[in-house]
Amino acid sequence: MSQPGDYDAVRKDIVAQLKKPDYDDGSAGPVFVRLAWHSAGTYDAKSDTGGSNGAGMRYEAEGGDPANAGLQVARAFLEPVKERHPWITYSDLWTLAGAVAVKEMGGPDVKWLPGRTDFVDDSKVPPRGRLPDAAQGADHLRHIFYRMGFNDQEIVALSGAHNLGRGHKDRSGFDGPWVNNPTRFSNQYFRLLLNLDWKPRTLSNGVKQFNYSDPDAAEDEKEEPLMMLPTDVSLLSDNSFLPWVKKYAEDKELFFQHFADVFAKLLELGIRRDDKGSVVNTDNVRGGYVS
Ligand code: HEM
Structure with missing residues (x-):
């Protein structure tokens, strides 16, 4: 004690x-x-x-x-x-x-x-x-986070927490990690969100998410596919969110500062x-x- x-x-x-x-x-x-x-x-x-x-x-x-x-x-x-x-x-x-x-x-x-x-x-x-409901998009994110008092830049910075952890089928129904090393805090989420080819996929439980698997990986070296939520992907098709995704993908220090604040x-x-x-x-x- x-x-x-x-x-x-x-x-x-x-x-x-x-x-x-x-x-x-x-x-x-x-x-x-x-x-x-x-x-x-x-x-x-x-x-x-x-x-x-x-x-x-x-x-x-x-x-x-x-x-x-x-x-x-x-x-x-x-x-x-x-x-x-x-x-x-x-x-x-x-x-x-x-x-x-x-x-x-x-x-x-x-x-x-x-x-x-x-x-x-x-x-x-x-x-x-x-x-927030991960099955929705940018309007929903604004509705939820404006209610708390956050702005667009802060919504994107907060979303960067998805550098960590994973979706669990028995919790939210989503499945898999966002990044390859999900216990290391970094800006990798933003780099992968921007640069990989995210394919829509419907899981056996009916949940819709986005997935990426490295097409060049040898069959026996295939890693668990990476995942993005519909709300994560919605950051890419929004004129106000996208510039912050790009900034945080390029500048880890800026993301760290903004994440700490938010x-x-x-x-x-x-x-x-x-x-x-x-x-x-x-x-x-x-x-x-x-x-
Ligand atoms: C996990 C949705 C924002 C941190 C998850 C999961 C969902 C989700 C569906 C998977 C849960 C599971 O199955 O275990 C959302 C949505 C957000 C949002 C729709 C809206 C932008 C945030 C924010 C933070 C955050 C603001 C923190 C600042 C995390 C972490 C995990 C997670 C760390 C992984 C948990 C684990 O591995 O057990 N989120 N989230 N999320 N979320 Fe979010």
Whole structure:
């Protein structure tokens, strides 16, 4: 048990949870990033509801949303960290795990601040249906991300998180990784999105995605085909998104800077702080620290 407020000790224990030889591509990092994003991506700026405050995914109303399928795995991986540091709230732990995972997989430092509180019941859990639907296109992305307060450049930068991890048939129905090394944060997603010949494919479960297989690879050396979601491919046919795809494909440093900024912004949605950085909106929630 660490001292309350010792976030460096928590960071170390999150790092210790990342290596998972028997899971996916050997790392819990990608699913931690997705957990952090889905905890925050319910934010609605107009009503000032949703967002990472509250950790509503602990309740069926939010945790059982089909959009969150598979994230119980990430929460279970983080439970030993919560047990060792019971003073941290789940909402802080899940967002911190996303930031730590990005950094550990070779990505930028993402600014993260503590102070989120956890809901005491499910009465303030945001309604389902606020997270994006990967089967749709550019208009839908704008509808979802403008609602949170993001612009077109930020939508493209955020999409670059698909450098990490994979689609799972038993979670979203999509299948496969976006890049060859899905546990290494880079701008490869943008380079592959622009430069490969993505072919539409309907999977046996009826899900439509895009695939690429290297036609020159010898039969016995064929790697798992790479995948893009319809929303990923929609970035290419939009006059406002495409220039950012090109910029991030060319300039890894620019992408890293912009991703660090936009991911930090995502994790802060709906959280109001005083000039000392303390969170002031804690209505109907309580801190996880009970003295
Ligand atoms: C995985 C959709 C944006 C991070 C996925 C999956 C889907 C999806 C369908 C596969 C889930 C599974 O089967 O396990 C979308 C759509 C987005 C979006 C439609 C709209 C732009 C984001 C953002 C982030 C993110 C903003 C983070 C900043 C991830 C990560 C994974 C993932 C890291 C891999 C998870 C794993 O390997 O377990 N996303 N996503 N996504 N997404 Fe997104």
